[in-house]
Amino acid sequence: MIEKVLKGSPPFYIWLLSLGALVGLGATVYLFQLFLGLQVTGLSRDVSWGFYIAQFTYMVGVAASAVMLVLPTYFHHYKKFKKMIILGEFMAIGAVIVCMLFIVADMGQPQRVMNVILHPTPNSVMFWDMMVLSGYLVLNLLIGWVTLEAERHQVDPPKWIKPVIYLSIFWAFSIHTVTAFLYAGLPGRHYWLTAILAARFLASAFCSGPAILLLLCLLLRRLTGFDAGKEAIQTLTKIIAYAMGINIFFYLLEVFTAFYSGIPGHQHPFGALFGGGHGHPLWVTTWMWAAVVMAIVSFLLIAFPSTRDNNSILPFTLIMLVIASWIDKGLGMLIAGFTPNPFEGITVYAPSFAELTISLGIYAVGALVVSLLWKIALDVKKEAGTF
Amino acid sequence: MKKDRRQFLKVASLSFLGVAGSAALGPVCQAAAPGEGSFTTAKNALHAKKWGMVIDTRKFAENPELYNAVTTACHSYHNVPTIVENGMPSKREVKWIWTDGYHQTFTDQVDNYPSHEIEQRRYLMLCNHCENPACVRVCPTKATFRRKDGIVVMDYHRCIGCRYCMAGCPFGARSFNFMDPRDHIAQVNPTFPTRMRGVVEKCTFCSELLAVGKMPLCVEASDGAIAFGDLTDPESSVRKLLAENFTLRRKPTLGTEPSVYYIL
Ligand code: SF4
Ligand code: SF4
Numbered sequence: 169m170i171e172k173v174l175k176g177s178p179p180f181y182i183w184l185l186s187l188g189a190l191v192g193l194g195a196t197v198y199l200f201q202l203f204l205g206l207q208v209t210g211l212s213r214d215v216s217w218g219f220y221i222a223q224f225t226y227m228v229g230v231a232a233s234a235v236m237l238v239l240p241t242y243f244h245h246y247k248k249f250k251k252m253i254i255l256g257e258f259m260a261i262g263a264v265i266v267c268m269l270f271i272v273a274d275m276g277q278p279q280r281v282m283n284v285i286l287h288p289t290p291n292s293v294m295f296w297d298m299m300v301l302s303g304y305l306v307l308n309l310l311i312g313w314v315t316l317e318a319e320r321h322q323v324d325p326p327k328w329i330k331p332v333i334y335l336s337i338f339w340a341f342s343i344h345t346v347t348a349f350l351y352a353g354l355p356g357r358h359y360w361l362t363a364i365l366a367a368r369f370l371a372s373a374f375c376s377g378p379a380i381l382l383l384l385c386l387l388l389r390r391l392t393g394f395d396a397g398k399e400a401i402q403t404l405t406k407i408i409a410y411a412m413g414i415n416i417f418f419y420l421l422e423v424f425t426a427f428y429s430g431i432p433g434h435q436h437p438f439g440a441l442f443g444g445g446h447g448h449p450l451w452v453t454t455w456m457w458a459a460v461v462m463a464i465v466s467f468l469l470i471a472f473p474s475t476r477d478n479n480s481i482l483p484f485t486l487i488m489l490v491i492a493s494w495i496d497k498g499l500g501m502l503i504a505g506f507t508p509n510p511f512e513g514i515t516v517y518a519p520s521f522a523e524l525t526i527s528l529g530i531y532a533v534g535a536l537v538v539s540l541l542w543k544i545a546l547d548v549k550k551e552a553g554t555f
Numbered sequence: 556m557k558k559d560r561r562q563f564l565k566v567a568s569l570s571f572l573g574v575a576g577s578a579a580l581g582p583v584c585q586a587a588a589p590g591e592g593s594f595t596t597a598k599n600a601l602h603a604k605k606w607g608m609v610i611d612t613r614k615f616a617e618n619p620e621l622y623n624a625v626t627t628a629c630h631s632y633h634n635v636p637t638i639v640e641n642g643m644p645s646k647r648e649v650k651w652i653w654t655d656g657y658h659q660t661f662t663d664q665v666d667n668y669p670s671h672e673i674e675q676r677r678y679l680m681l682c683n684h685c686e687n688p689a690c691v692r693v694c695p696t697k698a699t700f701r702r703k704d705g706i707v708v709m710d711y712h713r714c715i716g717c718r719y720c721m722a723g724c725p726f727g728a729r730s731f732n733f734m735d736p737r738d739h740i741a742q743v744n745p746t747f748p749t750r751m752r753g754v755v756e757k758c759t760f761c762s763e764l765l766a767v768g769k770m771p772l773c774v775e776a777s778d779g780a781i782a783f784g785d786l787t788d789p790e791s792s793v794r795k796l797l798a799e800n801f802t803l804r805r806k807p808t809l810g811t812e813p814s815v816y817y818i819l
């Protein structure tokens with residue numbers, strides 16, 4: 169099937185080339201980081217994780233979100249998702265690859281990454297995270313490829329793939345749970361030390377991931393004419409609406425516990441995010457409030473059928489929802505974990521130019537992977553008459 | 556350790572073989588593998604079941620020169636780089652032992668009308684060599700580990716620089732080498748290894764000196780203001796001080812069980 173990527177239209181190749189250019193740019197800047205060390209980032213002694221780890225966390229959610237298509241299809245025999253399910257699985261593959269690259273980009277000694285395997289340490293959540301992520305990558309590659317191959321030959325997928333798919337459903341929950349455990353088990357980081365963190369991560373993943381997928385599907389419809397089906401889209405938007413509602417609800421639960429209990433340690437990170445520090449708003453404060461507004465507006469728009477099923481409003485709703493969830497998880501989550509620092513002080517962190525460029529390059533790798541995989545999937549569908 | 560290194564070399568030589576794809580290289584790799592290693596413990600080495608430290612902050616307040624004496628003794632011997640930015644300590648600085656105010660050190664002591672004198676004092680901070688260390692728990696490579704005598708140390712050659720330990724340590728005891736530290740050491744002490752960029756480091760309770768029968772450098776430089784000894788021995792200097800004085804530990808409610816005590 170691989171040969172499908174060889175036959176594309178000129179715009180497709182221009183798209184690939186531009187992504188390639190971004191990858192090249194990111195790789196070049198990464199070389200500087202490799203030789204100069206992480207001093208090229210905005211990180212510091214007090215804020216020792218930042219943009220890279222935040223993007224990793226966000227993309228684990230996107231990877232896990234494929235389950236929102238797989239679960240209804242296989243547990244509830246919901247047939248309408250059949251057509252687009254492969255897109256979700258292939259997007260998960262791209263997302264996992266992005267996650268892994270962000271982890272490597274964040275390392276001080278990336279050439280030693282195999283130490284995690286050579287000296288397996290089961291008491292470290294990071295060890296488990298590496299295991300479940302690699303496993304999820306393999307599962308999705310296997311499932312995606314086997315089901316697509318079957319679709320190409322217009323036969324049913326082999327029986328043995330069913331249990332693998334069921335496994336992948338549980339596995340999807342595990343990757344984001346383990347990623348939440350990376351944070352939720354650390355003493356002294358109050359913003360993270362919350363039993364609901366894994367649940368929050370899943371809720372935010374299950375609204376933002378499908379929203380990204382849906383946005384891409386809408387784009388695909390314009391570019392290639394591939395239609396996921398009206399009913400499939402409407403069902404997915406409902407899933408997004410519920411997940412977003414739960415996501416907002418969970419966040420408010422955190423706010424209640426912190427402020428009703430009145431315990432300073434629990435309040436301070438919220439104070440820093442939404443109020444700033446030492447009387448000055450932090451740059452992230454503006455972003456957080458923007459996220460609040462976008463979260464509320466997008467939720468209202470997607471909660472009511474009249475706006476939810478309106479095709480000209482939907483893209484804007486989804487974009488707002490994705491940005492809001494990205495600010496929450498891709499900016500606020502990490503910054504508030506380290507603010508205030510262990511000395512009750514505030515060390516300001518902002519990603520540097522190098523950090524942003526490298527991140528852009530990594531995202532371009534993900535986009536490249538997804539573009540190629542989706543190209544294959546759509547060409548197969550065209551041949552098989554399931555386009 | 557020994558076994559781990561052998562294992563690593565085995566894997567490394569195997570992968571090398573794979574790449575080279577030539578059986579002829581086999582004997583060469585084997586010849587490069589190390590023989591049985593061995594080490595002996597010096598006769599005068601100092602031992603304890605659990606090393607601990609008691610810092611008498613009153614004595615430091617009486618004799619403020621001690622702060623500098625203590626931190627300089629540690630940092631110059633251990634090749635800790637001095638990283639400054641615009642004349643100020645950089646936010647990427649490396650430090651093993653340093654001073655800060657009362658509220659920064661004892662963040663749990665949120666007394667709203669503290670004694671003026673206590674609030675004015677400076678307090679030394681360093682790794683607490685916790686009995687239940689979060690840094691060890693989270694490290695994915697065992698590069699940070701706890702020795703039998705309670706000292707938490709690092710293998711700088713195994714550390715992958717993921718900085719999970721820094722997120723895990725609630726005391727801000729750890730520093731990361733954001734840049735090559737060798738460019739920031741005024742005078743290198745050849746008897747102690749320098750570190751490289753991309754790894755984490757912290758106080759070692761001078762385990763390398765204990766091994767040759769010497770007390771930690773900060774203890775020696777403190778003119779009796781810091782006591783160091785076995786916390787499990789009721790007759791030790793540290794236990795006696797603890798029995799006679801009111802002491803605090805940093806963030807005790809987090810359950811890491813610090814081994815560094817402060818006499819207020
Ligand atoms: S103070 Fe921090 S670095 Fe030192 S042992 Fe405790 S948790 Fe680990
Ligand atoms: S930075 Fe090094 S010592 Fe710290 S957790 Fe990672 S591998 Fe372990």
